[in-house]
Amino acid sequence: MRKWRNKRPGTDKDENKKLFPVPCSLFPVPCSLFPSLMKQTAKILDGKALADKIQQELSETITKLQGKIGRSPGLAVLMVGDNPASAAYVRNKEKSCAKVGIISFGKHFPTQTSQTELEAVIAELNEDERVDGILVQLPLPNHLDAVSLLHQIAPDKDADGLHPVNLGRLVRGETGLRSCTPAGVMRLLAEYKIPLQGKKAVVVGRSILVGKPMALMLLEANATVTIAHSKSQDLSAITQDADILIAAAGIPGMITADMVKPGAVVVDVGINRVTDSYGKSRLVGDIQFEAIANVAEYITPVPGGIGPMTVAMLLQNTVSSYLQTTGN
Numbered sequence: 514m515r516k517w518r519n520k521r522p523g524t525d526k527d528e529n530k531k532l533f534p535v536p537c538s539l540f541p542v543p544c545s546l547f548p549s550l551m552k553q554t555a556k557i558l559d560g561k562a563l564a565d566k567i568q569q570e571l572s573e574t575i576t577k578l579q580g581k582i583g584r585s586p587g588l589a590v591l592m593v594g595d596n597p598a599s600a601a602y603v604r605n606k607e608k609s610c611a612k613v614g615i616i617s618f619g620k621h622f623p624t625q626t627s628q629t630e631l632e633a634v635i636a637e638l639n640e641d642e643r644v645d646g647i648l649v650q651l652p653l654p655n656h657l658d659a660v661s662l663l664h665q666i667a668p669d670k671d672a673d674g675l676h677p678v679n680l681g682r683l684v685r686g687e688t689g690l691r692s693c694t695p696a697g698v699m700r701l702l703a704e705y706k707i708p709l710q711g712k713k714a715v716v717v718g719r720s721i722l723v724g725k726p727m728a729l730m731l732l733e734a735n736a737t738v739t740i741a742h743s744k745s746q747d748l749s750a751i752t753q754d755a756d757i758l759i760a761a762a763g764i765p766g767m768i769t770a771d772m773v774k775p776g777a778v779v780v781d782v783g784i785n786r787v788t789d790s791y792g793k794s795r796l797v798g799d800i801q802f803e804a805i806a807n808v809a810e811y812i813t814p815v816p817g818g819i820g821p822m823t824v825a826m827l828l829q830n831t832v833s834s835y836l837q838t839t840g841n
C-alpha cells in the first residue's frame with residue numbers, strides 16, 4: 514500500500530507550488546490556512562494497480578481454458594453516435610479485451626440508427642455462440658429508448674449487469690452478473706481489507722448505473738447504508754456521518770473536505786472533464802481530492818481509481834458468462 518505524496522502532475526498542489534515555491538515550514542502562518550500545502554495523510558486505493566492484476570489473472574484463465582473450450586470469450590460493445598467521451602471509453606474497453614484475450618464483436622453505429630435496427634443487432638448477438646457479453650454504451654442519442662434496449666439483452670450475456678433480471682438477483686442477494694462500477698468499488702475495498710460490516714456507508718448518487726446497485730452491494734456486505742443525492746437536505750450532515758463515503762453524483766468537486774468525517778474511506782466514482790484555470794482540459798472526480806486527502810484515511814484518485822476497476826469488472830463479467838455457458 515503506498516502513501517499519497519501528491520506527485521500527480523497537474524494537481525492543484527502543483528499549481529500552488531508555482532505561486533508559493535517555498536516549503537510550508539517557512540511560512541509565518543499556520544499551514545492550515547493553505548490546505549493544499551499540508552502533507553497529505555490519506556492512503557491511496559490504487560484501482561489501476563488492482564485492475565492490472567485482475568486483467569493478468571483473467572488472461573491466465575483464458576489462456577488455460579481456450580484450448581479445452583475451443584474458443585476465446587467474446588464481448589460486443591455497441592456504441593451509437595460520436596460522443597467523444599463514450600468513444601474513448603469504448604476504445605479503452607476494446608483495448609483491454611485484446612490485452613486479456615477476449616475477442617471484440619463491437620459495432621459502432623451512426624447517430625441516426627433506429628431503435629428497430631439496434632433491436633435486430635441485439636437479437637442476433639443474443640443468439641451468437643461466440644459472444645458471451647453484450648454492452649450498450651450509454652448515453653444513447655435522445656431518439657433511442659435505452660431502457661428498452663437494455664431489457665432485450667439476454668440476462669446471461671448482460672456484461673454490464675443492468676438488466677432487470679440481474680438487478681433483481683442483486684436485490685435478492687442471488688448470484689448473477691453485477692453492475693461493473695459498484696462491483697469494482699467493492700473489489701477495491703476488499704483488496705485493501707476495508708471493514709464494511711456494521712459501518713455507516715453513504716452513497717451520494719442514485720443512478721441505476723452506480724448509486725442504487727452500489728447501495729445494495731454495501732448492504733449485502735452488512736454496512737448500514739444511506740443513499741443521498743443532489744436534492745438531499747443538509748447533505749453535509751449526512752456525509753459527515755459516513756465511515757465509507759461513495760461520491761457518485763457526477764458533479765465535479767461536489768464533496769468538500771468539511772463534508773468528510775476524519776478517518777473516513779472516500780471513494781470517488783465521478784469522471785468529469787473540466788477546463789482548469791489555465792485553459793487546460795483535465796479529468797476530475799466528484800470530490801475535492803487535495804483537501805479531502807488531508808482528512809480521509811483512504812481515498813481513490815481520478816484518474817486511476819474506479820475507472821480502471823469498472824473495465825476490469827466488465828472483463829470479469831464476460832469471462833464469468835463464458836465459463837458459465839461452457840460449463841466450466
Ligand code: GUN
Pocket residue numbers: 602648649650651652673693694722823
Ligand atoms: N457509460 C459510462 N459508464 C458506462 C458503463 O459502465 N456502462 C455503460 N453501458 N455505459 C456507460
